[in-house]
Amino acid sequence: xxxxxxxxxxxxxxxxxxxxxxxxxxxxxxxxxxxxxxxxxxxxxxxxxxxxxxxxxxxxxxxxxxxxxxxxxxxxxxxxxxxxxxxxxxxxxxxxxxxxxxxxxxxxxxxxxxxxxxxxxxxxxxxxxxxxxxxxxxxxxxxxxxxxxxxxxxxxxxxxxxxxxxxxxxxxxxxxxxxxxxxxxxxxxxxxxxxxxxxxxxxxxxxxxxxxxxxxxxxxxxxxxxxxxxxxxxxxxxxxxxxxxxxxxxxxxxxxxxxxxxxxxxxxxxxxxxxxxxxxxxxxxxxxxxxxxxxxxxxxxxxxxxxxxxxxxxxxxxxxxxxxxxxxxxxxxxxxxxxxxxxxxxxxxxxxxxxxxxxxxxxxxxxxxxxxxxxx
Amino acid sequence: xxxxxxxxxxxxxxxxxxxxxxxxxxxxxxxxxxxxxxxxxxxxxxxxxxxxxxxxxxxxxxxxxxxxxxxxxxxxxxxxxxxxxxxxxxxxxxxxxxxxxxxxxxxxxxxxxxxxxxxxxxxxxxxxxxxxxxxxxxxxxxxxxxxxxxxxxxxxxxxxxxxxxxxxxxxxxxxxxxxxxxxxxxxxxxxxxxxxxxxxxxxxxxxxxxxxxxxxxxxxxxxxxxxxxxxxxxxxxxxxxxxxxxxxxxxxxxxxxxxxxxxxxxxxxxxxxxxxxxxxxxxxxxxxxxxxxxxxxxxxxxxxxxxxxxxxxxxxxxxxxxxxxxxxxxxxxxxxxxxxxxxxxxxxxxxxxxxxxxxxxxxxxxxxxxxxxxxxxxxxxxxxxxxxxxxxxxxxxxxxxxxxxxxxxxxx
Numbered sequence: 001x002x003x004x005x006x007x008x009x010x011x012x013x014x015x016x017x018x019x020x021x022x023x024x025x026x027x028x029x030x031x032x033x034x035x036x037x038x039x040x041x042x043x044x045x046x047x048x049x050x051x052x053x054x055x056x057x058x059x060x061x062x063x064x065x066x067x068x069x070x071x072x073x074x075x076x077x078x079x080x081x082x083x084x085x086x087x088x089x090x091x092x093x094x095x096x097x098x099x100x101x102x103x104x105x106x107x108x109x110x111x112x113x114x115x116x117x118x119x120x121x122x123x124x125x126x127x128x129x130x131x132x133x134x135x136x137x138x139x140x141x142x143x144x145x146x147x148x149x150x151x152x153x154x155x156x157x158x159x160x161x162x163x164x165x166x167x168x169x170x171x172x173x174x175x176x177x178x179x180x181x182x183x184x185x186x187x188x189x190x191x192x193x194x195x196x197x198x199x200x201x202x203x204x205x206x207x208x209x210x211x212x213x214x215x216x217x218x219x220x221x222x223x224x225x226x227x228x229x230x231x232x233x234x235x236x237x238x239x240x241x242x243x244x245x246x247x248x249x250x251x252x253x254x255x256x257x258x259x260x261x262x263x264x265x266x267x268x269x270x271x272x273x274x275x276x277x278x279x280x281x282x283x284x285x286x287x288x289x290x291x292x293x294x295x296x297x298x299x300x301x302x303x304x305x306x307x308x309x310x311x312x313x314x315x316x317x318x319x320x321x322x323x324x325x326x327x328x329x330x331x332x333x334x335x336x337x338x339x340x341x342x343x344x345x346x347x348x349x350x351x352x353x354x355x356x357x358x359x360x361x362x363x364x365x366x367x368x369x370x371x372x373x374x375x376x
Numbered sequence: 377x378x379x380x381x382x383x384x385x386x387x388x389x390x391x392x393x394x395x396x397x398x399x400x401x402x403x404x405x406x407x408x409x410x411x412x413x414x415x416x417x418x419x420x421x422x423x424x425x426x427x428x429x430x431x432x433x434x435x436x437x438x439x440x441x442x443x444x445x446x447x448x449x450x451x452x453x454x455x456x457x458x459x460x461x462x463x464x465x466x467x468x469x470x471x472x473x474x475x476x477x478x479x480x481x482x483x484x485x486x487x488x489x490x491x492x493x494x495x496x497x498x499x500x501x502x503x504x505x506x507x508x509x510x511x512x513x514x515x516x517x518x519x520x521x522x523x524x525x526x527x528x529x530x531x532x533x534x535x536x537x538x539x540x541x542x543x544x545x546x547x548x549x550x551x552x553x554x555x556x557x558x559x560x561x562x563x564x565x566x567x568x569x570x571x572x573x574x575x576x577x578x579x580x581x582x583x584x585x586x587x588x589x590x591x592x593x594x595x596x597x598x599x600x601x602x603x604x605x606x607x608x609x610x611x612x613x614x615x616x617x618x619x620x621x622x623x624x625x626x627x628x629x630x631x632x633x634x635x636x637x638x639x640x641x642x643x644x645x646x647x648x649x650x651x652x653x654x655x656x657x658x659x660x661x662x663x664x665x666x667x668x669x670x671x672x673x674x675x676x677x678x679x680x681x682x683x684x685x686x687x688x689x690x691x692x693x694x695x696x697x698x699x700x701x702x703x704x705x706x707x708x709x710x711x712x713x714x715x716x717x718x719x720x721x722x723x724x725x726x727x728x729x730x731x732x733x734x735x736x737x738x739x740x741x742x743x744x745x746x747x748x749x750x751x752x753x754x755x756x757x758x759x760x761x762x763x764x765x766x767x768x769x770x771x772x773x774x775x776x777x778x779x780x781x782x783x784x785x786x787x788x
Contacts, residue, residue, distance in 0.1 A: 362664060
């Protein structure tokens with residue numbers, strides 16, 4: 001995210017860019033994406049202990065840095081740019097965000113300092129066969145109070161679901177619909193009655209798992225049945241951070257395509273001098289400027305009534321824009337662009353997974369339509 | 377706008393609003409007169425032009441025309457911030473000076489920067505006040521995107537130039553009193569080095585203006601023919617053969633202006649009600665398209681806010697004019713197409729048989745005003761590629777070649 005940063009923020013971004021280019025160059029990305037856990041434990045702990053990154057969005061009394069969405073977007077942008085495989089999004093953005101908004105103060109005090117110091121956490125929301133990142137996808141029933149919060153059912157495409165020790169699970173009260181009647185449960189893995197199964201992801205830089213619950217005990221965060229509104233706020237903030245991550249990657253592939261168009265010669269001239277190539281680059285530039293502006297607008301509106309709409313606008317645009325940028329990058333690179341050896345496909349895969357994560361462009365356009373309808 | 381005004385900005389905003397409330401009616405919607413003439417008859421168009429002229433005079437007399445121009449030229453000596461605040465406030469009222477502010481900001485800077493003291497004294501005040509209106513005699517049949525290829529000749533004869541040739545796509549020439557003319561004064565020099573920028577009285581003998589009817593049906597553009605038109609050498613703006621530099625001053629203002637206009641012709645949110653009225657709102661494809669049009673419109677708005685905010689806070693704007701222009705053009709096209717498609721078969725109709733007096737039909741037919749007018753989308757994409765991204769230019773066949781030896785489009 002290059003947009004109007006304060007001096008301190010720009011310095012922060014530059015520090016992170018240097019850190020990730022030193023600790024996670026492309027070779028390491030490839031090495032890590034082939035491992036089961038999918039991240040480098042020593043880099044992860046340096047991120048927490050020396051840079052304090054896992055605590056960026058949390059209050060100081062919760063062991064955090066006390067920063068806001070701006071700084072979280074900077075971290076996400078740099079992680080997206082370097083394609084760093086690590087559980088930051090699942091742990092800090094998703095689980096951390098949900099804890100911030102849904103949990104009681106005592107629960108926040110117990111859990112956020114652990115996340116800030118590097119414990120891996122995640123959020124289990126989507127269920128098999130639903131295929132949508134929204135409330136309609138949640139079928140798993142909230143267990144009766146007398147039952148020790150014993151969970152039964154399956155959660156799907158859980159980010160970092162095999163490595164997370166803090167797992168948050170969304171359930172619904174029998175008979176409830178939409179965002180009503182939702183509860184968020186907390187459990188510590190490994191635990192009896194919960195089987196994680198690693199799934200093969202198309203984007204190997206994001207680890208996915210299916211969690212089978214068969215009576216695992218859990219505690220409810222905050223008030224049972226009332227998590228919906230706070231969960232929505234947390235997911236909307238996560239949307240903006242995800243868009244920032246996507247724009248980080250988009251900037252990288254755009255720079256890469258433009259550099260190649262400048263240096264690669266065919267027919268005795270740089271290929272970027274051909275309009276067919278130049279116009280592709282120009283279109284990505286237009287998409288990129290729109291994406292940055294959308295994120296800034298959403299970020300600046302955090303906490304306002306318009307925030308959910310602006311978060312969806314950002315996601316609807318970034319989903320398509322990032323994917324297009326990665327495809328054009330492959331295309332502009334020609335033959336080398338679609339070799340395994342070149343990193344272009346890693347970004348294309350990441351763009352594809354980012355498109356789906358937290359809802360694709362169609363889903364967010366539908367949400368925008370519902371918002372407009374409510375104001376018509 | 378997210379930001380709040382400084383005390384001085386707030387004071388200026390109040391002044392503007394009070395003045396506007398005293399001189400104008402609030403905006404109502406898409407049927408407002410400020411959206412253009414409803415009928416495409418020469419009479420209706422002339423009446424609209426007069427109304428624009430009248431509003432320009434009211435603005436000038438109120439001290440709100442040419443806000444950023446120096447006081448010595450008759451401007452307010454104000455800041456770009458004030459210009460933006462004025463635009464934001466004016467957008468709430470059913471007023472427009474139509475094409476005049478655009479033409480004024482093309483002609484004015486060229487005169488102030490390159491014109492003589494006498495020219496400035498003679499022309500600037502009536503220009504600002506809308507008393508004398510100006511058209512831009514730039515494009516030609518063989519000089520569109522490649523504007524420096526102009527062929528209209530101006531041959532020296534004593535203290536005069538004799539002008540022969542044809543101009544094309546001249547906006548509002550039929551209503552205008554003067555024109556800024558690019559003419560070839562030296563065909564031996566390379567093409568950028570033999571052009572002269574002339575100030576021409578449109579009423580003198582030998583100038584024939586023929587309105588061109590656009591596909592939308594209006595008389596926006598004209599062909600202008602010059603037959604032995606005699607122009608005094610005193611009417612050269614800048615130097616003889618160095619007119620390209622003057623032209624660039626005007627062109628630099630153009631694309632930014634097109635993308636940043638504060639006037640919006642309705643909003644996409646109104647499409648929702650429109651789709652409901654036509655029983656189409658439950659169609660998921662319609663909902664998707666309306667939402668997409670809405671996203672595009674908001675992105676453009678965010679960028680415009682950023683641009684204005686940069687000016688308001690005294691920073692260099694970081695948004696490119698060509699990006700704005702392309703987004704603007706594409707977003708209005710999308711909105712127009714969705715608006716028409718929502719009507720289904722009713723979209724086949726025109727005129728009074730169509731909804732909203734064929735407002736949507738007109739908007740669809742007006743697409744080229746954004747995608748060609750002020751530089752084609754393709755030329756602006758070249759600009760982004762070359763200026764913003766530093767990609768190599770196309771190899772050129774027109775550098776260091778005498779203009780007379782150049783091929784033009786009609787020669788194949």
